[in-house]
Amino acid sequence: MKKLIVSPSPHLLSGNSTSNIMFDMIVALFPALLVGIYVFGPRALIVTCVCVATCMLSEFLIRKLMRRSNTISDFSAIVTGILLAFNLPPQIPLWVAVIGSVFAIVVVKQLFGGIGQNFANPAIAARIFLVVSFGTYMTSWTEPFAYRYGLDATASATPLTDLANTKTLDLLLGNTSGCIGEISALALLIGGIYLVIRRVINPLVPFTFIGTVFVFTWVLGEDPVKQILAGGLMLGAIFMATDYSTTPATLKGKIIFAFGCGVITTLIRVFGSYPEGVSFAILLMNLITPLIDRITATKPVGTGGTNRV
């Protein structure tokens, strides 16, 4: 008798897959990468490639060492590599980029169980690790287009430390100093719109994060337009505060998360000793994600009471 395949329903699945989502992330990061390479030269591409290669190799080796299945094909290590590179100054020594990548994948991601299990965003945690450990390298900035004139032109500051003298248009297009991937708000927004269309992220998350920073910096007497365009806010709000593993699971939770990120970012920028606060804000909110998840559990249809578990 002919043998038939028997399995429980549903028998029809969507075309979604983890690797598709990660691939969409990579596509969405491309405009910002192109601007980074255009403004900072081949060095930006080299740093990005080193980060991506190290992340992939670390993921492959640590999984092998832990005798776990190979997860290189889900592309998540590539996304981490690009995001970390985007958070580094273009003249960063390559060995520092390598250390950061290994830290992101091995310590932050894989030691906690790999994709979906890490409590902090690997790229953010690695960036903070590098800021604390290699402060000088992480704050040596390059003037835009310096590579074209063969200059080793070191910029004194990023736009955030001198917002009054930075033009809004430059912040939008990326004609400014800063980390590789954060300089052009426009390029990041294009990537964000792509992710919204592909239903990878919910637009309310970056909207809430950026909107909160806009309102609070305005209230505190800053220039809100420049505040939201400068620094790592766009990059963080669109690509890192929307990370699945490290943010709440429900929409309500995600919005609370984004609001918290906005408040902390503003506080650090306006009152803190660091000029930039996006990465600290996201990391701090990553830590309270389990608590947000707890208070934002859904209330199933037809159950009157609360459903806190």
Place this chain on the structure above:
Amino acid sequence: MAIVRAKRRLAGAHVPHHKNTEQMETQRCPIPPRVVIPLLQHMGTPCDPLVKKGDMVLVGQKIGDSSHPFSVPIHASCSGIVAEIAEYRNVLGVSCKAVVIDTDGEQRIDPSIAPPIIQDRESFLSAVRESGAVGLGGAGFPTHIKLGYQDIDRVDKLVINAAECEPYITSDYRTCIEDTQAIADGIHLICRYLGIQKVYIGIEDNKPLAIERLNSLFSPAEDVSIVSLKSLYPQGAEKSIIYATCGVIVPKGKLPADCGVLVINVSTVAHLGNYLKAGMPLIARRITVDGDAVGKPSNLHVLIGTPIRAVLDFCKVPENSYGKVLMGGPMMGTAVESVEMPVIKNNNAILAFTEKSAQLPQTTACIRCGKCIGICPMKLMPARLEKAYDTRNPELLMKLHVDLCINCGCCSFICPAKRHLAQKNQLGKVLLKEYQSKGVSNK
């Protein structure tokens, strides 16, 4: 009466429609040489056989019944000789008896078949039972139990479920097109004997022709609304269609009737309408035959008890082309172990898929995307329920209301990691039930 758009809805998934058979008029599937008629084709107690080996049976003759109220009589779909009373195991693994009939192809009708005489509610309900009616949408719930609910007088709204949200299936749609008058008759019958004034017909907006046909049936004086629902799976789930049509949320543990609502599948209503006129009990039904292994997708009028193999043969499906055969839709249907199984009352489709498309993809780690939470019509948290089941934690399953899961399959459908979320919920329900019954026996 009017066509209205549903303003509210519970969540759901945008599944592909694949309604390839929409335009296919219903054809008659030929009488097979042998039919197997299981004596359990409803949710409830199996019937006892009323015939024995060697007996001659006629079309419409009652061949199985039970004194238990929670059962529905079974009728012969063909005339012929009873070959045997066999042991039968249905798709859910439940054993019962089955009457096997060697057909004579003459389809001689039982002379006692006559339109029922209905005077009051009691005779109406007994006629419903005698008609062999069960929920034809898939669940197979005995219709006379539903209509005879003790608090039926509190029911003031009748919802006709014509949503047909499952991909591929168009049998309810064809019923709306081809059997429109019977639907109206059935609705009038129910309204008259149960004293219901307000009728909603819920139907997805991808079926404009059916909406038009249904709309032309009722006079403006009648309080009948055709509610056009956005095509979103599972709009035809009982709780979803009640909310979308009447705006009523059925509380956990309550029946729709407790909220004053009665939901009936459109094909069931059409059967009641036809039975009232002709008196022929449920011996055949309309099914959709489709799937990527089917060369000639069709809508068929199939005699109950016809083996799936005969249906597939008629639709020109070569034996080596399929690897998986479903009874029902791809979202909630059951995969059969053998094509010798017969078509039964609550079977609205036979879908055959190639081995290639039936292969299950590899499951990967949960990435916490939360898509399963956003899509669940019951607002459950499947990712968390899965963990609760994996750690065998019945208390957490209870707190997370696993028993509210309607097994629509949206969570498994949407999951990018291809995790078996809906399936784990089913296992979780069993675990919770075991835990609860243990708790009772300890007390």
